[in-house]
Amino acid sequence: MRTFGAVAWQNFVCTMREPALLVAVLAALCLLALAPLGTAFGFHEQQGLVRDIGLSTVFLGGILAAMIAGTRRESDALRALIMARPIGPGAYFLGGFAGVALAAAVAGGAIACMGAVLLRDSAGIAFDREGWAYAAAAVLLALGAGAWRNIRAGRSFPAGALGALCVLSAAAACIALMRAPGGGLRAALSDADVLLLQAEALTLCAGLAVLCAVWAGSMLLGRPGGMLAGGAVIVLGQTKEYFGAALDAIPLPLGPLVPNFQLVWGGDFFYGDITVLPGSFVAQGAAALCAWSAAAVLLGLACFPCRAGRGIRAPELGVR
Numbered sequence: 231m232r233t234f235g236a237v238a239w240q241n242f243v244c245t246m247r248e249p250a251l252l253v254a255v256l257a258a259l260c261l262l263a264l265a266p267l268g269t270a271f272g273f274h275e276q277q278g279l280v281r282d283i284g285l286s287t288v289f290l291g292g293i294l295a296a297m298i299a300g301t302r303r304e305s306d307a308l309r310a311l312i313m314a315r316p317i318g319p320g321a322y323f324l325g326g327f328a329g330v331a332l333a334a335a336v337a338g339g340a341i342a343c344m345g346a347v348l349l350r351d352s353a354g355i356a357f358d359r360e361g362w363a364y365a366a367a368a369v370l371l372a373l374g375a376g377a378w379r380n381i382r383a384g385r386s387f388p389a390g391a392l393g394a395l396c397v398l399s400a401a402a403a404c405i406a407l408m409r410a411p412g413g414g415l416r417a418a419l420s421d422a423d424v425l426l427l428q429a430e431a432l433t434l435c436a437g438l439a440v441l442c443a444v445w446a447g448s449m450l451l452g453r454p455g456g457m458l459a460g461g462a463v464i465v466l467g468q469t470k471e472y473f474g475a476a477l478d479a480i481p482l483p484l485g486p487l488v489p490n491f492q493l494v495w496g497g498d499f500f501y502g503d504i505t506v507l508p509g510s511f512v513a514q515g516a517a518a519l520c521a522w523s524a525a526a527v528l529l530g531l532a533c534f535p536c537r538a539g540r541g542i543r544a545p546e547l548g549v550r
Contacts, residue, residue, distance in 0.1 A: 233317055234325040241329025243389070245299045251337055252388040254298055255395065258291030258341045259369060262348050263362065284349040285429050288341050292437030295337040297460050299330040300444030301453040323534045327445050327527055334441050335434070340396040342430045343403035344368070350406055350423055364406050368398040421505040428507045435519040439489045440464060442523040446530025467491040489522045 245251065265283040347368075348361050375398075376391025407423060410416040419427075443463040448456025466488040 233321045234328070237317065237321055237325030238328040238332070241326045242332050243329075245330050245333035246336070246392055247385075247389040248298060249388045251295060251298045251333070252392050252395075254291065254294045255337050255340055255392065256369070258287055258294070259344050259365065261287045261291075262341075262345055263365060265348070281349050281426060284345050285426075285433060288338075288345045288430060289433045289436065291341040292334075292338040292434060293440050293460075293464060295341070296334050296437050296441035297444055297457065299334040299337070300441050300460065301448045301456045319534050320531060323449060323531050324527070326449070327442075330445060331438065331441060334437065336396045337392065338434050338437050340392070340399045342434060343396075343399040345430060346403040346423075346426065347399070347406040349426055360409070361406055364402040365399075368402040369395065372398045424506050425504070428512050432512065432515050432519075435516045435523075436467075436489075436491055439467070439491075439519045439523050439526070442526040442530075446526055446533075449530060450533055463488060464491075489519055 262284055265280055265287060344365055347364050350361065372395035373391050375394040376389075377387060379385075379390040379394075380387050407419060408415055440460050440463055444456045444460035446456075447459025451459075468491050470488055470490045470492065
């Protein structure tokens with residue numbers, strides 16, 4: 231268990247220090263802030279359009295974060311840990327997955343919290359200066375805190391900035407959701423805000439499913455294999471609603487290996503007469519994606535020893 235925890239921690243720290251991960255989160259936040267500008271002529275459907283586009287941005291940002299986290303390379307600290315103690319394939323595979331999953335959850339959580347700030351229920355959502363002020367303050371403070379902390383400690387800049395951004399975005403989301411549109415505090419969330427949070431929860435679960443495919447593919451076939459596995463899951467998961475019968479007809483059991491994203495996520499939540507999703511629907515959708523994710527990880531773990539412990543031997547790590 232100590233070996234598992236050490237591998238998980240080193241993978242988490244290594245992933246959090248990836249500059250590309252910070253860039254992906256900041257790009258998603260910029261797109262969230264610009265979402266209202268593309269719906270200026272949406273008229274009475276403007277709020278639904280903004281939330282649809284914003285949730286799509288959260289979905290894509292979470293997938294991009296999963297891709298980056300799942301295909302990261304081993305750090306020098308992890309290589310030193312491997313050389314210092316024997317690490318079995320199971321501890322290396324599952325510990326590494328736990329670390330990158332936590333890092334991806336931090337990045338995805340920062341995007342989701344900022345989405346809750348910018349897309350919450352408020353009058354005139356396209357011109358909600360208060361939400362934009364919360365978001366800008368959280369981003370600027372996070373970048374400043376990360377720069378100050380890491381320059382003093384002599385560490386890489388992205389690690390502290392991304393961690394601070396997660397904490398500050400969560401604080402900004404709490405403050406924004408507590409405030410009523412007309413000012414003051416409110417005792418309970420509106421149905422529109424509950425619907426937004428439900429959709430974001432399902433979106434994060436979908437990102438976890440993609441991360442599992444990327445991680446298993448990258449551990450078995452390297453970074454290109456991880457990218458291809460993640461891309462295949464995204465494409466097939468989005469089209470399974472229409473081509474599921476064709477997948478089930480193939481002799482290989484491809485149908486159960488692909489999650490159906492259309493059943494648990496979609497912009498249609500914000501149109502029509504839907505106010506709040508049933509709790510059973512959210513629970514079943516999240517449970518289905520988590521179960522699929524666990525099955526994907528276990529399948530990758532079962533195949534991993536066939537690679538003779540790929541990544542845990544000194545010659546393969548380039549260590550002399």
